[in-house]
Amino acid sequence: MKSLKPFAATRTTRRQLLRGAATAACAICLLPAAQAQVDKWPTRSVTIVSPYNPGGTNDVVARLVADRLQKALGQPFVVENKPGAAGIVGSGGVMRAAPDGYTLLSGNNGSMVVQSVVKKPSPYDPATAFTPVAKVADAPNYIAISSTVPADTVGEFIAYTRRNPGKLNYSSAGSGSFGNFMGEYFKQQTGTYIVHIPGRGSASALNEMVAGRIELMIDPLVLNQRNGGRIKVLATTHASRVDAYPDIPTIKESGGPELDITGWFGLFGPANLPREVVDKINGVLQGMASDPEARKMLATAGLVPAHLPGAAFSNLIKEDVKRYDAIQQRARIVVE
Known part of the structure; x- marks a missing residue:
């Protein structure tokens, strides 16, 4: 009895190979176009979500950042307030957004670190669910x-x-x-x-x-x-005296130990935000520390300019999560 030739299987395999090759070729063709879009970012309006009500400190930071980015990059940067659940509602929306640079988040250590520690189960891991773009300011207490x-x-x-x-x-x-x-x-x-x-x-x-x-x-x-x-x-609680209140000493100067209990405000994007977008934003924000008008606006809100770029900011967040989790475990802090 003659064996059957695997003609049908061979034909199917060839078709699959041809289809796969065509798909890969299309994908390769699209890469330059996608890269060009990233290089030209932004080409339209960008939304910065503030996950709190208007008028608060987080809102002040969001609007200052939006103003500086709009002036430098030539496209509208619009602040959208999305309050709820101590910042989780607005933050979660940005987490689920497309990582194309057109939806950003103005967050702080309260919404990004504290809430991820005290909420069980945790709503998100701030170090992996988002792209830390830059720390903008310290919030001395x-x-x-x-x-x-x-x-x-x-x-x-x-x-x-x-x-x-x-x-x-x-x-x-x-x-x-x-x-x-x-x-x-x-x-x-x-x-x-x-x-x-x-x-x-x-x-x-x-x-x-x-x-x-x-x-x-x-x-x-x-x-x-x-x-x-x-x-x-x-x-x-700041590491050094605050310019707006030079007569108030640091904890160490006042006879206490060195304690790092200063808050911060920063800018985030969804996970996998293109590096080119992150770098372009940092190129603008790093100049705020030496901008007299920006320093004055931040000081009015009780803040100190403290730029920290993406990678260093990400490391700070990871350290904060570990530290706050240890505090929570030892003190058994719960949300009532």
Whole structure:
């Protein structure tokens, strides 16, 4: 019996090979066109999502960045506010957007790091679900205590707290807030025991301290009451003194340990954002640190220019996630 020739199979295989070759050829032909689109970016309007309500600090940063990019690159950069779930709603929308450079995110360590740590399951990994484009500014915080506490420096406050474990309270904007993490980190690094009384926002927490019911708060909002006689602002959490408040020492200068509890604001894109787009944006943003007008606008919002390009910014985020996760695990911070 004669064996059958594999004619049909051979014909099918040849067709598949020809089809595959044609597809590959088309893809190769499209590569120069795709690269040309990236090189010419932007050719139309770009949206920068701010995942909070208008008027806040994140919104100020988003609009400043949009203004500088629009002037430098010649296309409209439009800020779109998408608040919800402490920044997760707007951030998630950008995460799912096409990585073409036309949808960006103005985020901060609260929406990108804190929320990814306290939310279980985590809504996203900020180091992999996004492309960190650039850190734009640092957000110094300030350590303030009630005027009823017999201390005038951070060192004296730590000593007083150690002599009175569990008798003092601190407040924040709420459980799981950045202020909550800062308070717990302060306790862990100074060996003190202070009870957390969560507020309903930073303003209500500050009112409690002004009323004498709270002894400690770490928040930029405390500056609003620094001359009222009810609180004492002891130090800034920034690595160096802030130009806008040169009389406020650093934690170390005030007798405390070196603590890194400064927030930040930055720009992100969806994962796999083209390197050319990232580099083009950084070419514009790196000049903001020496721009007097930009420095003034950031200072008005309590911020300090602090440009950090993509790769270095990504490393900072990874380090922050590890640090905040360790704080959360030790303090067992939960969102109420």
